[in-house]
Amino acid sequence: AQSVSQHNHHVILSEAASLELGCNYSYGGTVNLFWYVQYPGQHLQLLLKYFSGDPLVKGIKGFEAEFIKSKFSFNLRKPSVQWSDTAEYFCAVNPEEDMGRRALTFGSGTRLQVQP
Amino acid sequence: KAGVTQTPRYLIKTRGQQVTLSCSPISGHRSVSWYQQTPGQGLQFLFEYFSETQRNKGNFPGRFSGRQFSNSRSEMNVSTLELGDSALYLCASRNLGGYTEAFFGQGTRLTVV
DSSP: OOEEEOOOSEEEEETTOOEEEOOEEEOSSOEEEEEEEEOTTSOOEEEEEEOSSOSEEEOGGGOEEEEEGGGTEEEEEESSOOGGGOEEEEEEEEESSOTTOOOOEEOOOEEEEEEO | OOOOEEEOSEEEEOTTOOEEEEEEOOTTOOEEEEEEEETTTEEEEEEEEETTEEEEEOSOOTTEEEEEOTTSOEEEEEOSOOGGGOEEEEEEEEOOSSSOOOEEOOOEEEEEO
């Protein structure tokens, strides 16, 4: 079974600082990769996704992520965070080998706190 | 376009009772998945339905069940509730035309006392 690791559980940054959140997965086959964000009191929203093609994907609100297949990683980045980025961030994986298995495996999440 | 709608938003139940949660997917989406979110275990996959058939099931006991109706609306049921079932239950829908992401509802917060 696949698993997803998010090594940073709680990150505190000042506004304008750069952000990088790590995500590693364990699965030998082809995967679809996602980053979701959960703002306080709100539902999970998709930040960005990778299915194929350019391994550097850009999402909403200035976020981007790079898929490095050799490292089984899909790290999330943002050059300059804002107070409104305070939220919990989840990395998720969906193996592609069995199209009938549409189950997302989530990492444990990273709580980002941006201080003004 | 309306999003994924889950009802009710909050529930308080007593141990041993059963509960039914409802999810209306985005119009046109035929796949509905359910997830349990807890502080200790994070987000865990419960099951997925497509065209009224359960296609995939996570590692949860048989007390957790679900179904999907012909209009793609889905319900999940938890019988003989335990304190550990207290969680946020999330529903997600997908459009299966090609590579697509899951869209999540706001969840139902279940508290078992």
